[in-house]
Amino acid sequence: MNVVDVRIRKTFATARRRTFSLDVEFSVPAGVTVIFGPSGSGKTTILQCIAGLDAPDSGQISIVGEKFYDSSQKLDQPAYARRVGYVFQDLALFPHMSVARNVGFGVRVNRTEKPRLVHNALEKFQIAALAQHRPAEISGGEKQRVALARALACHPRLLLLDEPFSALDDELKHGIIADLKRWLHENAIPVLFVTHNRAEARIFADRVLLLKDGKIAGEGNIQEIAALQPGWVA
Amino acid sequence: MNWQALILTAKLASLVSIILMLVGIPIALWVAYSRRRWKFLAESVVALPILLPPTVMGFYLLVAFGSDSAFGSWYQQMTGRTLAFTFNGLVIASVLYSLPFAVHPMVAGFRAVDRKLMAAAGTLGARKPKVYLQIVLPLAWPSLVTGWILSFAHTVGEFGVVLMVGGNIAGSTRTLSIDIYDQVEALNYHSANVTALTLLVFSYSLLCLLYGLNQKLVLWGAR
Numbered sequence: 485m486n487v488v489d490v491r492i493r494k495t496f497a498t499a500r501r502r503t504f505s506l507d508v509e510f511s512v513p514a515g516v517t518v519i520f521g522p523s524g525s526g527k528t529t530i531l532q533c534i535a536g537l538d539a540p541d542s543g544q545i546s547i548v549g550e551k552f553y554d555s556s557q558k559l560d561q562p563a564y565a566r567r568v569g570y571v572f573q574d575l576a577l578f579p580h581m582s583v584a585r586n587v588g589f590g591v592r593v594n595r596t597e598k599p600r601l602v603h604n605a606l607e608k609f610q611i612a613a614l615a616q617h618r619p620a621e622i623s624g625g626e627k628q629r630v631a632l633a634r635a636l637a638c639h640p641r642l643l644l645l646d647e648p649f650s651a652l653d654d655e656l657k658h659g660i661i662a663d664l665k666r667w668l669h670e671n672a673i674p675v676l677f678v679t680h681n682r683a684e685a686r687i688f689a690d691r692v693l694l695l696k697d698g699k700i701a702g703e704g705n706i707q708e709i710a711a712l713q714p715g716w717v718a
Numbered sequence: 719m720n721w722q723a724l725i726l727t728a729k730l731a732s733l734v735s736i737i738l739m740l741v742g743i744p745i746a747l748w749v750a751y752s753r754r755r756w757k758f759l760a761e762s763v764v765a766l767p768i769l770l771p772p773t774v775m776g777f778y779l780l781v782a783f784g785s786d787s788a789f790g791s792w793y794q795q796m797t798g799r800t801l802a803f804t805f806n807g808l809v810i811a812s813v814l815y816s817l818p819f820a821v822h823p824m825v826a827g828f829r830a831v832d833r834k835l836m837a838a839a840g841t842l843g844a845r846k847p848k849v850y851l852q853i854v855l856p857l858a859w860p861s862l863v864t865g866w867i868l869s870f871a872h873t874v875g876e877f878g879v880v881l882m883v884g885g886n887i888a889g890s891t892r893t894l895s896i897d898i899y900d901q902v903e904a905l906n907y908h909s910a911n912v913t914a915l916t917l918l919v920f921s922y923s924l925l926c927l928l929y930g931l932n933q934k935l936v937l938w939g940a941r
Contacts, residue, residue: 537837563840576838580856589852590842638842 487674488512488642491543492533498524506530506540506698512642516668516675518685521695527678528573530695531644534676535570536563547641569640569673571648575631577619583630584615590638605637609663625656632664636673643668645677649684661688719912722889723897727874730805730893734812735870738820741813742865746824747850765822767815776882779811783883803885808893811883812873820869827861828854860935867928871921 491509498504506526519527532538533553534545542555547568552561578586588602606612609629614622619630628648635643649657665688668675679685685692685706692709694702702712749761767775783801784790793801801807831854839849855862877895884891886900894913901910 535837535841537840563837564843564845566841567843568841570838570841572834572838574834576832576834578835578838578853589839589844592843634842 487514487548488534488676489544489546490530490534492530492540492545493542494526494529494533494538494540496529504698508695508698508700510693510700510703512674512676513691514672514674515690516677516688517691517693518689519676519678519693519695520680520682520685522680525695526698527680527695528646531570531646531676531678534642535568535644536561536566537570567638567641569635569638569643571631571635571643571645573647573650575627575648577627577630577634579619582616582618583611583622586619586630587633587637589634592638601637605633608667609633609660625652625660628652628656628660629663632660632667636667636671639671640673643673643675645675647679647681650679650681654683657684658687719909719916720892720894720897723892723894723913724916726805726889726891727893727895730808730812731870731873733809734816734873735820735866737809737813738816738869739862739866742817742820742824742869743855743862745817746821746828746865747854749821750825750828765818768818772815772876772878773882775815776811776879779807779814779879779883783807783810802883803887803891805884805890808880808884808891811879812876815876815879816869816872819872820865823861823864823868824858827858827864830861831857860932863931864928867924871924875917875921 489511492506494506495503496506504524504526506529508526508530519530521527529538533540533543534547536552539560540553540555543553544551544555545553547566551557551559552566553559578589581589584602584606587605588598591598591601593601603612603615606615609632611622611626611629611633614626614630619627622630631648649660652660667673677684677688689706691705692703693700694709694713702709704712745764749757749764780802781787782789783793785794785800790801793799799806801810835853835857836849839853844852874893875895876893877899880891880893880896881899884893884896886892886896892900894917898910898913898917901907901913
């Protein structure tokens, strides 16, 4: 069963007064789907349209059967109503809040229940000891963990990851991805993960969408992609 | 030193700066984030007191406060009093006259907040009021302090609008700047000097506080 169905058409201006057209149609099943493509191929725009942070010129976006965007019906639900978790490339942690407050920001339960849920998310991502620290006081890897815990603590319908691991070394990356996979497995949250790093795609993806010049150039699991594309190892 | 004028000026400036915080924050948020095409028209209205001669603004406010205008007659019906040459009239005039001094620093502060933080809050289910209250205002609070101090100091130093709208009534509309004018007219230079020097020291101290605070915040932010 597909979790996300996306049809996006969008033309926008890029540097040097050029225009770029994004025209994609794809479905995302349960598990981790990687959108792989070079910089400037429209990966982040796709995520932003799904999250409600940007609007396509036309198309439809539905998540678990519920339509969030439909240009023909002039439907465009705001980001706060979509329940889509988003981890930004630069993480966008709230600098004036502690780690615990960052993680609890989107958790909507009663006051007695909230500390338990926040603590649970902190524990799962091994950052409970940092609960009272501010983002400026923790390391890059710890910040990644906070950003993931924050996005997942409010139990989103879908998790969008915009190259959040690009600044990490391999050892850290593997540790964080292992924790993330554990959480995703326990909570059955589908993931759309954007990257231009083949190694990240290989260790994380159940399915890969190849994006080139604003269009889907191929899709399949790692073995299928490796058979199609030079430079990929299954 | 005219203590009555000093107390009246302090009361006026405190009241005006508090009202400007309540009124200025929503206006500044709208100016900072609205995408309306006609936003520049509203921005120009807010900034008008910076360019407009105080006498022009004072004149039109005096007309608006009169019982011949819709606003003036409505106020008179509601309260049984007129606004012209009263403390309440002075408060309204000062709020309008000092509006850009409160709003402009706030707009600059709000625009400096990283939009990604607001987007992140949105994806976490936060609606605009929560985003403003929990993300934008705490991160832009130095600009709120700047707006508050500037509007307070500007109100203390007002002359033209105060004279036009409030006149020169002891205990009701005679502020320190009007008192200096009175003393000079009466050739009482010593008394005028004492009050002027008080205002000079006060304004300098306030600006030192403002710039000192900003410097401290810049250093704190760079940690």
